[in-house]
Each structure stands twice: as structure tokens, then as C-alpha cells.
Amino acid sequence: MDISKIRLDSPVCANYAYFDTAAASAATQKNIDAVTEYLQRTAEAGLYLPSFRKETYARIEQVREQAAAFINAKPEEIAFIKNATEGLCFIAQGMAWQPGDEVIIPDFENLSNLVPWLRLEQTRGIKVIKVPAQDSGKVAVADIEAVITERTRLISFSHLPNATGAIQDAKAICAMARKHGVQTLICAAQSLGMIPTDVREIDCDYLAACGRKALRAIEGTGILYVRQSLIGSLEPCLVGWWNSSFDFKTQQLSLAETARRFEAGCPNVPAILSLGEAVAYAQELGIEAIFERVRALGNFALERLQRLPGFELYGPQDAAGRIGIIPFNIKGVNAQALVRKMEERNIIIEAGHFMAHTIMNRYQITEMLRLSLHYFNSEQEIEDAIAVIRDTMQLQEK
Numbered sequence: 589m590d591i592s593k594i595r596l597d598s599p600v601c602a603n604y605a606y607f608d609t610a611a612a613s614a615a616t617q618k619n620i621d622a623v624t625e626y627l628q629r630t631a632e633a634g635l636y637l638p639s640f641r642k643e644t645y646a647r648i649e650q651v652r653e654q655a656a657a658f659i660n661a662k663p664e665e666i667a668f669i670k671n672a673t674e675g676l677c678f679i680a681q682g683m684a685w686q687p688g689d690e691v692i693i694p695d696f697e698n699l700s701n702l703v704p705w706l707r708l709e710q711t712r713g714i715k716v717i718k719v720p721a722q723d724s725g726k727v728a729v730a731d732i733e734a735v736i737t738e739r740t741r742l743i744s745f746s747h748l749p750n751a752t753g754a755i756q757d758a759k760a761i762c763a764m765a766r767k768h769g770v771q772t773l774i775c776a777a778q779s780l781g782m783i784p785t786d787v788r789e790i791d792c793d794y795l796a797a798c799g800r801k802a803l804r805a806i807e808g809t810g811i812l813y814v815r816q817s818l819i820g821s822l823e824p825c826l827v828g829w830w831n832s833s834f835d836f837k838t839q840q841l842s843l844a845e846t847a848r849r850f851e852a853g854c855p856n857v858p859a860i861l862s863l864g865e866a867v868a869y870a871q872e873l874g875i876e877a878i879f880e881r882v883r884a885l886g887n888f889a890l891e892r893l894q895r896l897p898g899f900e901l902y903g904p905q906d907a908a909g910r911i912g913i914i915p916f917n918i919k920g921v922n923a924q925a926l927v928r929k930m931e932e933r934n935i936i937i938e939a940g941h942f943m944a945h946t947i948m949n950r951y952q953i954t955e956m957l958r959l960s961l962h963y964f965n966s967e968q969e970i971e972d973a974i975a976v977i978r979d980t981m982q983l984q985e986k
């Protein structure tokens with residue numbers, strides 16, 4: 589991996605040590621150029637010049653093919669969405685629930701993989717069953733299996749929880765679910781673009797991801813994967829000209845039979861083009877190489893952080909169980925003050941509860957710092973961040 593070239597491709601690296609990919613990353617210049625070039629053309633010619641529109645629609649379908657290939661799905665199984673939450677909601681609202689049906693989620697989920705199910709408890713009488721993760725940060729397959737009943741319809745879980753960074757055994761969870769005839773939905777908001785993801789190998793039924801984090805697309809981008817055989821079983825929340833046809837003579841209404849079923853109205857073309865560029869960039873670098881690079885940076889950062897007195901790590905204690913996200917506190921150091929200090933030195937990290945209150949309760953904390961890495965970060969940037977922590981600790985001791 590040519591890190592110097594990657595950093596040159598990424599304007600953020602010239603300005604900041606950026607450690608907040610888990611919230612949203614920064615796009616490459618080429619990505620932004622593709623978006624602005626399209627917008628410029630729309631300024632000059634409008635959107636609907638026939639040849640330009642035809643070209644635009646063809647590019648959308650190319651991106652669909654690219655996104656599908658990236659996760660080993662078929663293009664027909666990919667819908668463009670604006671964020672991971674939307675994808676999770678399309679599945680939650682699309683399934684034909686009966687009162688008493690059950691959905692299982694781990695206890696580390698943030699609001700986006702909790703509220704859609706709690707809402708279904710209120711509106712359709714389903715039951716949400718929460719399974720506590722182990723101390724390693726992983727939810728055990730056996731613990732999920734133990735709560736499956738004949739009413740269980742779905743297991744919905746994050747591949748990479750945002751508050752712990754603990755990689756989940758997606759394949760094993762899906763294999764167990766399949767054995768019981770239970771469907772699986774993976775929230776890949778944090779993992780897509782960081783963890784190699786093959787939906788055929790994992791054998792999940794649905795996967796929802798945003799593009800703005802590890803993939804480095806612009807905000808308002810995402811993909812939803814729906815296993816082809818299940819597309820027709822889901823009721824689309826949004827319908828209109830883009831995803832249906834209506835025969836006025838016969839009054840026959842038909843919905844798209846592909847995952848386009850979940851897209852309605854004029855597509856968000858700039859976002860989709862950005863997603864295409866982002867997938868192409870990740871493919872160029874190689875997803876395995878990305879994973880290895882982030883893993884190596886994570887090991888480096890952890891090793892250095894663990895030398896700090898009062899360092900408290902949350903989630904998996906072993907480097908092998910995690911990727912990208914390092915949640916921590918330093919005894920006696922105010923997290924928000926440290927974030928501000930870092931910003932003064934052009935280092936961006938985040939502190940907060942990350943919408944994962946069960947995890948905060950488990951560690952008996954109300955907020956944590958989160959250093960979140962991506963392949964474009966450097967060892968020097970990590971050293972610089974740690975130097976700021978040391979300075980802050982010394983100041984507080986005085």
C-alpha cells in the first residue's frame with residue numbers, strides 16, 4: 589500500500605490528523621472531483637438533456653454493479669440508500685410482522701439498530717430480545733441461539749459496533765440463524781470498506797451500510813443488500829415512478845422485482861457517483877490490504893496508549909478482536925477538554941456516548957474518547973495525538 593500516494597490523494601491529510609472515520613471519513617480529491625464535475629455539468633446543461641440523462645442512468649447502473657461486486661452480490665440485490673439507518677428501517681418496516689413475532693439484537697447496538705425494533709414493539713406488537721455481549725465485546729453465537737423461539741423471525745446485529753470496535757462473528761451467527769430458519773440483517777455501517785465483506789460467504793439475508801465512513805464516500809450515501817429470493821416478500825416504504833409501473837388501461841400496478849423496489853423518485857445522483865468512486869478506490873487498494881493496514885495501525889496505537897498511566901480500554905482487550913475503533917478514557921482526564929486540545933493542534937478525535945447506552949452502563953461511564961483509524965493515518969499522527977494526551981495529563985497534574 590503506497591501510503592504517501594494515498595495521503596496525497598486525501599486532502600484531509602494535509603490539514604489534520606483525522607481520527608474520526610467511525611463518525612464519517614473524508615473523501616479523496618478524485619471522489620469530490622467526480623461529484624463536482626457532474627454538478628457542474630448540471631449547472632451548464634440542466635439535468636435532463638436526453639443524452640446526458642441517458643449517460644447518467646447508465647452510470648448509476650454501473651455503480652450498482654460495482655457495489656454488488658464489492659460484496660459479492662448481484663446488482664439486482666443492491667438498492668441505493670442515503671444512510672445505514674434507512675436500510676435498517678426498510679427491512680424493519682418491510683417485513684410482514686405478526687404480533688408476538690420476535691427480533692433478536694445484541695446489547696451493544698446504537699439507536700439505529702434499536703429504535704426501528706422498539707417502534708415495531710409499539711406499532712405491531714413484536715418483541716425485542718436483547719442478548720448481552722461477552723466481556724470480549726463479541727456476542728456469543730450460543731447466547732443468541734439460547735433465546736431463539738418458534739416466534740423468532742430476525743437477528744439484526746452490527747458487524748462492527750461503533751462503541752467497542754469488536755468484530756462480530758457474522759458468518760457463524762448467520763449459519764446458526766439459518767439452521768433455525770431465522771433471517772439475518774447485518775448493520776455494516778462501520779464495517780463496509782474496512783472489513784472484507786462477502787454476502788454469499790457470510791450468508792446473511794440483508795445488509796445495510798453507509799458510504800461516508802470506511803468507504804469514504806460523501807454523506808447521504810449507502811447501500812442495502814437484499815437476498816434476491818426475499819425482495820418480493822418486503823413491502824417497500826416508498827413507492828413512485830422510479831420503482832413501479834402502472835398500466836392505466838388494466839389498472840395493473842407492478843413494483844420493481846429487483847432491490848430498486850426500495851428506491852423511490854429521482855435518484856441522488858451526486859451521492860451515487862461518489863459511492864462509485866469510493867468503491868473503486870477501496871477496490872484499487874484492496875480490502876484485505878485495507879484491513880491489514882488498519883489492524884497494524886491499531887496495534888501500534890494500542891501499544892503506545894497502553895503505556896499511559898490511567899489508560900482504560902473498552903471493548904476487546906486483545907488487538908485481534910478489534911479493528912479501527914479504540915474507545916478509551918484516561919483516569920483524571922476530561923474527555924471533552926482533551927478533544928478541544930487536540931483540535932487546537934489539528935488532531936480530530938471524538939468523545940461522547942456514541943448512542944450506545946448499554947455499553948456505557950456496562951463500563952459505568954457516561955462518555956468515552958474514541959480514536960478511530962483508517963489506512964490513511966500514519967504512525968506519526970498517532971504519536972502526535974499521544975503527545976497531546978501526555979501534555980494534557982501533565983497540565984492536569986500541576
Ligand SMILES: Cc1ncc(COP(=O)(O)O)c(C=O)c1O
Pocket residue numbers: 610611670671672673674698700701746748749750775777778797798
Ligand atoms: C454501528 C452503526 N450503525 C448505524 C449507524 C447509523 O448510520 P447512519 O447515520 O448512516 O444511518 C452508525 C453510525 O454511526 C453506526 O456506527
